[in-house]
Amino acid sequence: MQLLKDRILKDGIVKDGDVLKVDSFLNHQIDVRLLRQIGKEFRRLFADCEINKILTIESSGIGIACIAAEEFDNIPVVFAKKNQTKNIAHDVHRGKVESFTHGKTYDVIVSKDFLGKGDKVLIIDDFLAKGNALVCLSEMVKNSGAELVGAGIVIEKGYQEGGKIIRDLGIRLESLAIIDSMNENEIIFR
Amino acid sequence: MQLLKDRILKDGIVKDGDVLKVDSFLNHQIDVRLLRQIGKEFRRLFADCEINKILTIESSGIGIACIAAEEFDNIPVVFAKKNQTKNIAHDVHRGKVESFTHGKTYDVIVSKDFLGKGDKVLIIDDFLAKGNALVCLSEMVKNSGAELVGAGIVIEKGYQEGGKIIRDLGIRLESLAIIDSMNENEIIFR
Structure with a gap:
């Protein structure tokens, strides 16, 4: 997605420790105009698919998922939670995610009320690196x-x-920008 | 906002411990059609104000804020983060929030890059109870x-x-549904 790549080149900052900071437009401050175009692109890429629910994980995926959901005819969004709160019933699907960004392991839960038979699910997230979150959600x-x-x-x-x-798990994966290499001077897309 | 009150009466569940579960449409599973109407209502209520940034706090506020931001002519959203991650610079505004839902205290941060002089801020969040998060953000x-x-x-x-x-702090507060009392049998709105 050229608009996204251009934005990464313009406003993304590569930091030590393999960190790509996109927090001026994607995951701390959010440019909702860009999110709308991202939502439209996901819809275009999965136009041939029957999808009736979007699943994401807190926190950075939520805004992306909500705006994309409008593009998919207002299907519901469910976001997996990283810690159990007392407001969530005990009847939950559970997983574990090791977070690259935070350097720790989270328990991840989704209420069984909102994910189950009959749901045709598109998972949406902001980043894919080691794949822990996406494997857990899938x-x-x-x-x-x-x-x-x-x-x-x-x-x-x-x-x-x-x-x-x-991809080896046979999951259809559509990434809007794939970075092949990056350092403080340049970002190379596939 | 009648649509919201009707939805709370239809799908909200009151639990022991003063908990109103709205996780089927607002803060775990999300009905984006409702979020769009909520965004339009915030815009209507603050139509007389000059606002150029929406501030919220992860996680449940993010989807609401992103869709509302489109109604405010696509102004940026910034969400405060509850734990410092290594991706965020040290140059941050800091606060502390005691969470009713999670029963613990969080450090809350916003990068100084995304909040400062010139910003005319509307804070958006899903719930107001004891006011800790809102006082911290304000x-x-x-x-x-x-x-x-x-x-x-x-x-x-x-x-x-x-x-x-x-309100005693002189902050203009617009709540779309105010609950005066609730128990397992009924919810009374103001």
Whole structure:
């Protein structure tokens, strides 16, 4: 998606430790105009698919998923939660995600009320790197009895293993920008 | 907002411990059609105000804020983060929030790059109960040098002290549904 790549080149900042900061437009401050175009692009890429639910994980995926959901005829969004709160029933699907960004492991839960048989699920997230979050979410979808239609990712770090793991699992993966390499001076897209 | 009140009466569940579960449409599964109407209502209520940024706090506020931001001519959204990650610079505004839902205290941060002088800020969040999150966010706005225009809340627990605290601070507060009392059999709106 050229608009996204141009924005990454313009406003993305590569930091030590393999960090691509896009927090001026994607995951701290959010440019909703860009999110709308991202939503339209996901809809175009999955136009041939029957999808009736979008699943994401807190927090950065939520805005992307909500605006995309409008493009998919206002289907519901469900976001997986990273810690159990007392407001959530005990009847939940559970997973674990090791977060690259936070350097720790989270419990991830989705209420069984909102994911199960009959759901045709598109997973949406902002980043794909090692693939931990996406593998966790896809297992939760499959274990729930729902159908996993595919995954839409905004930025894939193509030099990390996540994309290969997901594709090897037979999951249809559409990444809007795939980075093949990056350093402080340049970002190379696939 | 009658559409919202009707939805709370239809799908909200009151649980022990003063919990109103609205996770089938607002803060776990999300009905984006409802979010669009909520966004339009916030725009209507603050139509007389000059606002150029929406501030919310992860996670449940993000979807609401993003869709509302489109109604405010695509102004940027910034969401405060509850834990410092290594992707965020050290140059941040800091606050603390005691969470009713999670029963613990969070550090809350917003990058100084995305909140400061010249910003005319509307704070948006899903719930107002004791007011901890909203007081924290409003202090961060004021300390940053930005102007706090007001706060838009989806559901206010009117029998708790948050609404009074915020209004006594002179902050313009617009809550789309104010609950005066609730139990397992009924929910009474103001």
